[in-house]
Each structure stands twice: as structure tokens, then as C-alpha cells.
Amino acid sequence: TQLLEQSPQFLSIQEGENLTVYCNSSSVFSSLQWYRQEPGEGPVLLVTVVTGGEVKKLKRLTFQFGDARKDSSLHITAAQPGDTGLYLCAGARSNYQLIWGAGTKLIIKP
Amino acid sequence: EAGVTQFPSHSVIEKGQTVTLRCDPISGHDNLYWYRRVMGKEIKFLLHFVKESKQDESGMPNNRFLAERTGGTYSTLKVQPAELEDSGVYFCASSPPGRAGNTIYFGEGSWLTVV
Numbered sequence: 001t002q003l004l005e006q007s008p009q010f011l012s013i014q015e016g017e018n019l020t021v022y023c024n025s026s027s028v029f030s031s032l033q034w035y036r037q038e039p040g041e042g043p044v045l046l047v048t049v050v051t052g053g054e055v056k057k058l059k060r061l062t063f064q065f066g067d068a069r070k071d072s073s074l075h076i077t078a079a080q081p082g083d084t085g086l087y088l089c090a091g092a093r094s095n096y097q098l099i100w101g102a103g104t105k106l107i108i109k110p
Numbered sequence: 111e112a113g114v115t116q117f118p119s120h121s122v123i124e125k126g127q128t129v130t131l132r133c134d135p136i137s138g139h140d141n142l143y144w145y146r147r148v149m150g151k152e153i154k155f156l157l158h159f160v161k162e163s164k165q166d167e168s169g170m171p172n173n174r175f176l177a178e179r180t181g182g183t184y185s186t187l188k189v190q191p192a193e194l195e196d197s198g199v200y201f202c203a204s205s206p207p208g209r210a211g212n213t214i215y216f217g218e219g220s221w222l223t224v225v
């Protein structure tokens with residue numbers, strides 16, 4: 001049973017379009033983290049959201065944590081080819097464990 | 111400052127053989143984690159060290175897996191004997207001492223193929 005459902009699993013769009021990636025769970029997390037992973041490398045932390053309803057922005061990326069701290073979204077505005085990569089969400093439990101989504105493979109075509 | 115380093119980066123072994131993966135965390139990071147991703151599945155937690163002590167090993171799949179962290183520095187993860195389903199990428203990560211929620215830094219992973 002996957003505790004953190006991430007969707008879509010794969011997304012291919014044109015440069016300049018907007019997109020949203022979702023992570024949903026029936027479990028409450030103390031925080032929700034978003035990572036980006038490049039081929040041959042480990043995941044790199046983009047942002048951590050902690051408070052229900054929290055919104056964080058990182059340039060063209062907007063991250064939101066649901067009010068109940070069970071779900072989160074990543075919205076990219078005007079996607080660029082440099083945004084291409086694997087995006088992963090991970091829910092943190094207070095015991096240091098991270099529960100991971102399956103990942104969204106994003107391809108931005110020039 | 112050096113990041114989390116893992117060795118080997120790739121390993122191909124036969125079923126029944128033994129493989130030992132090594133992880134050197136960032137200097138000063140008391141917390142060390144092992145995660146793995148098998149083909150088609152999400153990344154899953156294996157265990158967590160605080161210094162040399164195993165804080166949480168609830169994710170270790172079975173007794174063929176043994177993790178150690180001698181002296182609270184580097185860590186090894188031994189798989190003996192390896193099975194086909196052990197194939198995947200094994201990530202090591204570390205974080206500074208303190209409360210949960212500190213940024214976790216991942217290594218590049220050790221890709222294991224069991225044939």
C-alpha cells in the first residue's frame with residue numbers, strides 16, 4: 001500500500017505551459033518535502049512545507065501544503081526546458097522517516 | 111565541503127553473492143539514513159543511525175541486510191546472500207544533529223544489479 005500517491009507519473013509539455021503535480025495521502029505528516037532528482041544523482045531538496053495551508057514560492061515554482069497536512073501540490077509557471085527532471089514528494093514523520101511518492105517524470109520540450 | 115559519498119556507484123553480482131555498500135556522510139552529521147528504490151517502486155526507508163546507534167531499523171526488509179556504522183562515521187550496508195529482488199538503487203543520506211525536519215542530504219546512490 002502506497003501511503004503517498006503522486007500524480008501524474010509522467011508529464012510532457014511545451015515550454016511556456018503551466019503544470020501542477022499532486023501528492024495525496026490519507027495520513028498526516030509533520031512536514032512535506034519536494035525533491036528534484038537528476039539522472040545519476042540523488043534527490044536534492046527543493047522546499048519543505050510545515051504548516052497546514054502554507055504556500056512557498058521558489059522562482060516559478062509554487063508549493064502548497066494542504067490545510068490538513070495530508071496533501072501537497074507543486075505548480076510550475078511558464079515551464080522551461082531546464083525544469084526537466086524527476087520530481088519527488090516525501091512526507092516526514094516525527095521519527096525522521098520519509099515516506100516517498102513514486103515521482104513525476106517531467107519533460108519540457110523547447 | 112564534500113557531500114555524501116557512496117561506493118560503489120554500480121555493482122553487478124550473481125544471486126547468492128555478497129555485496130557491501132559504503133556511505134561516507136557529510137562531516138559532523140550525526141544522522142545517517144539508508145533508503146532504497148527498487149524498479150518501478152517508490153523510494154523506501156531502510157534505517158536511521160544516530161552516531162553509531164541504530165535509531166530505527168523498521169524498514170530493513172529481512173535479515174539478509176546488515177547495516178553498521180563503526181565509530182559513528184561511515185556506514186556499510188551488507189546484503190548476504192543477495193537475491194534478484196534486491197536489485198535497485200540504494201541511497202545514503204545524512205543530516206545535522208538536532209530535531210527531525212533538518213535538511214537531509216543524499217548521496218548519488220549505489221546501483222545494485224543482482225543477476
